[in-house]
Amino acid sequence: MRRLCSAALAVGLSLAACKTGPNLSTDYGQTARENYELAIGEFTDKDYEEAIQYADFVRIRFPFSRYAVEAELLIARAEFAQGNYTTSQDQFKQFYKLHPTHKHVLNGWCAYMAAVSAYMNAPEGFFLMPPHYQRDQDQLQDALVELAYFFDHYPNSPMHPLAIKLQDEVRRRLLEHELYVAKFYLDRDRPEAAIGRLETAHKSYSGIGLDAEVLFLLALTYLKMDEIELSRTTFAELQAQHPKHHHGRQARLYLKYIQDTYGPADASRKRPDRSPPRPVAPPRPKQVDEEALKAKGKPKAALEGRTGSL
Structure with missing residues (x-):
């Protein structure tokens, strides 16, 4: 008898250990409020799966109760907590x-x-x-x-x-991502691919602590692309806005280099062509001679008979 009781107890413990949610017949309350309070209790105990089970029961079984609305919000909170x-x-x-x-x-x-x-x-x-x-x-x-x-x-x-x-x-x-992509292209000597990222970074993500780095990379990329006046303007903006930053001090040196190499500012300076390349049309198919194609498709015997008759 003791063995049977021990076996029954072991089976009961194993079933309890395998339990994955509330039992409909014994664990759920009779009202929406009771089940919602059970869900709140499980949520407070950080048993979020159980909380979702109880809250979902309230939402489905008592859809017109005010607790059903609160249960929906509790489910969202539990999913976030998990x-x-x-x-x-x-x-x-x-x-x-x-x-x-x-x-x-x-x-x-x-x-x-x-x-x-x-x-x-x-x-x-x-x-x-x-x-x-x-x-x-x-x-x-x-x-x-x-x-x-x-x-x-x-x-x-x-x-x-x-x-x-x-x-x-x-x-x-997002700005860190844009700078990473821009540096990726610059390291591979592709300033044309980097410039779009840097211009977007300067326009969309200013004022969050990385402005000096964005302006420096933008001005440097303009210089690599022979956009001399845009580079000069951007370096001047960097120097004016961030004079104590190390990129601001570098900007002063680059401005001197541009002045010594290209002379004073010139608004009419010729700019490089930055328009996207025009797609090349595929070659047109050759014109097919229909008479030759028909003749090619005729049997050899028919062609010989035609030659003999001539």
Whole structure:
């Protein structure tokens, strides 16, 4: 008997260890409130899978309860806490679209969390992987889109200072990527490919701490492309805006070099042709002589008979 009891206890423990979610008959509460409170308890204990199970039960079983709305938001928070950032981004966006009068939608928190989810989904540095600025930046572009929505719809949100900091960080990382690509082309002596990246960096990502480096690379690339006046203007801007930066001091030397080599500024100086190459049309097919083609296709005997008759 003891052996049977021990075996039954072992089986019960093994089944409990294999449990993956609440049991419908015993673990769920009778009301939406009870199940939502169970979900909150699991979330507080950082058992996010269990929290999602309870919250999803509330959402499906009690769809017209006010707790169903709160359960949807709790699911998005649990997905974020687990690191499922793509899922949490979609769920935060869906929530603020479906429940525009909810307090966490009205204060901009859900829109802000959608942007944070996109940012957290971007690649991070890892010792076995390339640096983040060498990898795909689509998630950071998504974060900028989400932030643009936030700033457009919630200008008075209490999350506004945090959103500004997040936007600066996203723009800084995108700028690092643009500089990496530009340097990649410059190292391979392809300034024409680098100039577009640098011009975009100067226009779109100014004011986040890397302006001196952007201006220096831009002016240097202009000089390599024989854009003398653009190079002169950019070096002068660098020297004026960042006189104490080491690139600002280098700009002074380059301005002297340009003055000594090319003379004073000349607005009418001839510029290099930077237009993209025109595509070359493929060769046209040769004209086919239809009579010769027909004659070629006739049997040999028919041709011999025709010759004999002549």
